[in-house]
Amino acid sequence: MDVIQVKDYVDYLGVKIPSISKFWELGDSTALRVRKDGTFFRSNYERGILLYALVAKHRPQNVLEFGTGRGYGSLCMAWAMSDFGIDGTIHTIDMVSSYEAIRWPIIRDGSDPSVQYLSRMEVWDDVGELQWINRINSLKGLSGSVMKSFDLDKIDFAFIDGGHGYRSVLHDFIITxxxxxxxxxxxxxxxxxxxxxxxxxxxVAKYVLPYLEAKLVQTDRRWVGGEKENIREDGVGMVWVETGDSDEWLVNIESKFSFVPFLTGYRIWENYYRIRLKLSKTIRGFISFIRKAL
Incomplete structure (x- = not known):
């Protein structure tokens, strides 16, 4: 698999991108992270630049994103659609509602970094353009249950960044x-x-590289001036692959294992996981109530 630095690949795509400082500013509001020791860092803001460039280059009509998170990727893709006049929609899936307040590291209006409790829509309304937000269709739930009832136009671009275990990645890939x-x-x-x-x-080793060429794009803190700009790690990054015959790719993969039992089993596992989450939330609420009462 070819390995390439993110700036080199964006240059290769040949699309004009906005000022890098604008990506950093958007990332400070939607992608900042905090370490266990309390220090803050810009975690792979370069992925937003790559997503912007890929959308601008390939002009997809229907994007599917697994793992909205705080929305940096969604906003960057919608930004590209807006700038390049692409009449498309980003369908983005996350188990957290766009209106639910979550722990949110942020730098706002030049202030010092802090951790607040904010919702996606609260932040998006503040930092996103209306024409971006109007291109985003937020879907709440786990990917198996959401995709079981997915009945929209055919997807021509996907960003897989949801669950990171093999079973979850495989599900999101197959269902895409x-x-x-x-x-x-x-x-x-x-x-x-x-x-x-x-x-x-x-x-990627089992179901991508045997059938198609792919690129490993090294992104995290590797833009010009980034702390990892000159560090080469051939086994780390984001993988881009494309095909003009998705049916043939799917047939080749299905010859290796049966999709139906896998997808059924995955949804059963999701139901079990959902029950665990609800139970854990109930127990935490009960413990908090007891502590306040004592």
């Missing part, structure tokens, strides 16, 4: 192909031999 048009481009986040990326690495 099952809902894609003839031509599809897929960007996988978090390709690595570390625990957080080994699911993607395993999938």
């Amino acid at each position: 192909l099952m809902n894609s048009g003839e031509r599809i481009g897929i960007l996988f986040d978090d390709y690595s031999a570390e625990d957080w990326g080994i699911g993607t690495q395993k999938l």
Whole structure:
């Protein structure tokens, strides 16, 4: 698999991108992270530049994103659609509602970084353009249950950044192909031999590279001036792959294992996971109530 630095690949795509400082500013509001020691860092803001450039280049009509998070990727893709006059929609899936307040590291209006409790829509209304937000269709739920009832136009671009375990990545990949048009481009986040990326690495090795050429784009803090600009890690990055014959790709993969039992089993696992989450939330609420009462 070819390995390329993010700036080199964006240059290769040949599209004009906005000022890098604008991506950093948007990232400070929607992608900032905090370490265990309390220090803040800009975590892979470069993915937004890459997504913007890929959308501008390939001009997709229907984008499917697994893992909205705080929305940096969604906003960057919608930004590209707006700038290049692309009449498209980004369907983005997350188990957290756009109106639910979550723990949110942020730098706002030049202030010092802090951790607040904010919702996506609260922040998006503040930092996003209306023409961006209007291009985003937020879908709440786990990917299996959401995609079971997905009945929209064929997908021609996907960003897979949801669950990072192998089973979750495989589900999101297979269900993308099952809902894609003839031509599809897929960007996988978090390709690595570390625990957080080994699911993607395993999938790419089994079901991408045997059939198609792919590129490993090294992104995280590797733009000009980034702390990792000159560090080469051939096994870490984001993987881009595209095909003009998704049906053939799907047939080749289905010859290796049966989709129906896998998808059924995955949805059963999701139901179990959903019950665990509700139970955990109930227990935390009960403990909090008891502490306040004592």
